[in-house]
Amino acid sequence: MQSPLFDPLESSDPICLLERDGRAEYISHFYKADESDHFFESLLHSLAWEADQINMFGKLVSTARKVAWVGDPQYRYTYSGVEKIPQAWTKELLQIRHQLEAVTGYSYNSCLLNLYHNGDEGMGWHSDNEKELDSTSPIASISLGATRKFAFRHKQDKTTVSVFLEHGSLLIMHAPVQDCWHHSLLKTKTVASPRINLTFRKILPRA
DSSP: OEEEEEOOOSOOSOEEEEOSSSOEEEETTSSOHHHHHHHHHHHHHHSOOEEEEEEETTEEEEEEEEEEEEEOTTOOEEETTEEEOOBOOOHHHHHHHHHHHHHHSOOOOEEEEEEEOSTTOOEEEEOOOOTTBOTTSOEEEEEEESOEEEEEEETTTOOEEEEEEOTTEEEEEOTTHHHHEEEEEOOOSSOOSOEEEEEEEOBOOOO
């Protein structure tokens, strides 16, 4: 079942994208253009970006997409069988973190950043439901750079909901979205410029 594509107007008011099996809210202009530009350039040059590795059919494959894992020192993160050791928080990331905590009312101790060089790079259908994640805490996602199409797909009835994630926008995914929906960043030949995505998360302490 195909749902309409959300194409938000110039507004900072939240738009509810998902109304069942979890809630997803989208704010198209969480940051102003000059703030977004500053964050993009700072993060692009201040972090140690490296190719991601994913486990495909028992083999580790490097991606063209680059990643950076930032967080409190004691919180490591494992996905696709690869453990991520966090880089230290930068001044800009701490600023964004504190603003998101004030807006959402939740705390975050880690951030996974993805660098997509152009529209040829995307992310397939998946859920952020690794065992280290606090499933009761939302994932707050900031988009910087190129506007890209993002989609949700329900795990049971395959209903899809799509939205264009704009420069300086915020997407908040509340529980139990990760249990009930997959999501994807769709590839496109029409985008030639880069995008940085920041996903703020709460990692559980290790036993």
